[in-house]
Each structure stands twice: as C-alpha cells, then as structure tokens.
Amino acid sequence: MSDISNPLDDPTSDPFELAADAAADIARLTGVDRHDIALTLGSGWGKAADLIGETTATIPATEVTGFSKPALAGHVGSLRSILTPTGRRVLVIGARTHYYEGHGVRRVVHSVRTAAATGARTMVLTNGAGGIKAGWKPGQPVLISDHINLTGDSPLEGATFIDLTDLYSVRLRDLARRIDPTLDEGVYCQFRGPQYETPAEVRMAKTIGGSIVGMSTALEAIAARQAGMEILGFSLITNMAAGIQTTPLSHHEVIEAGREAEPVISALLARVIGEL
C-alpha cells in the first residue's frame, strides 16, 4: 500500500517541516505568499470553489511536497488559490487523503498542516456523510457541532495533550446560521471505513451521541486545532445511515445526492466564506 516516493512515509521525517516545504511549493506555484482561509471540499461540495471568487491559480496536488493522488474518481486532485471580492486568499484543497487509504494519519492531515503553514488561520472542512437524526433528508447540509473519533488513531504524536473543547468554533457556526437560519447541526462520528456501517454500528453511534457518520474530518480537525486554526465543519447528508434508511447504501446514490445538492450548498458555502 505504501508509496515509497512520499517523504511523509519516512518515519524519520518531520511532518511539520514537510508541511512548511509544501507551503513553500504552493507559494511558488500559485504566486501567492500567504493564504487566509483553507477549504477542504468533500463529496458534493466541489462547485463551491467557482462561487467564492476568482481562481488565480490551479496546481496539481502531485506538484506539492507530500501530497498524493486521490484514491477515488470524483475527488479532485488539485489545489486552487482563490481571491475573494473582499481581498482574502482562499486555499481550496480538492485532494483529501482518506484514512481508509491506509497511508497513515500523517498523510491524512498533511493538507491541514500545509494550509496552516501557508498562513491560513481558518480551516473549513466539508464532507459527504450519512445522517442519523430523525427528520434529516438526503441533500441537506448540516453544521458539525462536535465529533467522536472512532478511528482509534490520532494525528498527534507523543505526549501532545491538546484541548478539544469548542473544537468546531461556536463563532463560525453562529456566522453560518446567520446566513442560513435553517441549518441544523450534529455530532460527527468518524469511522475508519471504507465499508459503510452496519445498522448495529449506526445504533451505537446514535447511542453515544452521534448524528452524522462519515470517514473523514475528525482527524483533520484535531490537526487543525493543534495548528491553532479556527474550525468550521459542514456535512452534506447524502444518505441516511445504514438501518435508518431501509434500502442498501450505494456509492452511486451518494454521488447522485451530492450532484443534486451541489448548486444550493455551494452557494451557501461561498456566502459563508465571504463573511469569514
């Protein structure tokens, strides 16, 4: 599984030095020295980049230290630098590495650490996910209020004790709700994947306080907090979780729900970014 050409896989390497190298690559390739905001686009959120502002540079992720090609078709392997109408620089990460790819958590959080090294103080994390909460419908965006990390892993190495109270910024959630007062919120449970949950696992997630199930974001949010960033998280509910919906889950269904919701949630996200 391991890609020996990725320097993050060398156990003697320093992931923060490699993030600084990656940020230098981004500055050189985009011509933008510092970014203010970073945005990771998950399934269904891809169109948002076009609405945020003027794309001043698009670079293949493979040109940037430590980034690897995405495992899935439909996940775009590029980085974009966008200039908003208010003059802010947004780094759009269309190249998330998922934990289930098996490259280890350093590779999963490298984009977040790189974003921090470019100067970004705000990290906006988006994903497609399964919904547990009664009344939610596929195609609905929700705010992430907190998470439960069920991967059994962490991006933190050694005795690095980091406070996660208010991990998903109350200030930024309030800001998002001023733009769309109908936004509900929920606790995101990150499962390892890549298989979807069993109905029993979804009942467990619900019992322990979860309302969203997914395969990303929690590990990234921890790394973003370690880097001192303010975090905003959005899930697009593309399907109700296994056992909540009675029909089997399919990747195709998830992509379809994302495609249908894309214009609406992209406009919402662009408005939120405009207010950050």
Ligand code: 8IG
């Ligand atoms: I899209 O139902 C999407 N991603 N774990 N469960 C998990 N991840 C998901 C799901 C889901 N839907």
